[in-house]
Amino acid sequence: MTNWNLFLVVDAEPVELSGGPDRIVLLEGRRLLSLPDNGYPLLLAWAAGPRRVVRTPVPIHPDQEIVDAFVNSYLVEAGVPPRPRGFAWYLDLPDGVEPPDVWRAAGGDGARGSSVDLHRVRGAMERGMTALYGGELT
Template sequence: MRERSWSAVPVVTEPPTGGPGGDGRRFFEVPESGWHTLVAWAVAPGHLVRCLDLRPPEPVRVVRERRGERTFHVEERTRGDRSAVDGAIHDHLTCARVPSQPCGYRWFIALPEGVDDADRFFGLFGTASREAAREADPRRERDAMIAVADSLYGPPA
């Protein structure tokens, strides 16, 4: 079985977005959520790259509800916001018995042949994931995602 390890994922100097990389593969960025990160783990290092996240933090949209009325405003992202996102990802991975993902990187998945965009790609994982989630067993969700990844990229080397 191919080894799955965050540290085995190559580090690139620039985000591989916008078109084919040097090897002809097209990449898309992994959203910051535990579920999406678990998909990245299932895909394995041969189909992932990462780069340092040097972007300024994006603002946070805050929604407040008072007396049935919603208001929206934008605030700068705080260290606590960053910690909450990282903590939620860590908790999801821990429940699935997957090691924590290193912080400070942007992660990118290579689209498999026959899949044109990230929405379609994640949709393929959604069905398997929902069935495992009904049983409330994150390890089964992980195993189902690995099976989908192996069907998309071929058997492990």
């Protein structure tokens, strides 16, 4: 995959099914995990690919330049292009898949504060998403 433009834009308002840190929404019949606008979840979106991720337009936050700097530097360090601004991102949750399954598959149980090679994190996420969803993701 070479570009964020392959990710579907859905111009609809998601319906919240559950709140909290692992917010689940319904959007055009799809059950989705809301991905916060920060580096790790958006690296996960890239690893899952455009067949498993959709985005919706959202207003630009007043501190968007600061958010962009942090998010995009994380993505670039992982070998991923900067993500476009002005979108909320969502990952498919098929029947039987819950947010803890996604984070476990992504390798989200690493030690906090340890040095990280983001290229390795990205590779682990890609393998985890392929295993979780089965087969090719792009």
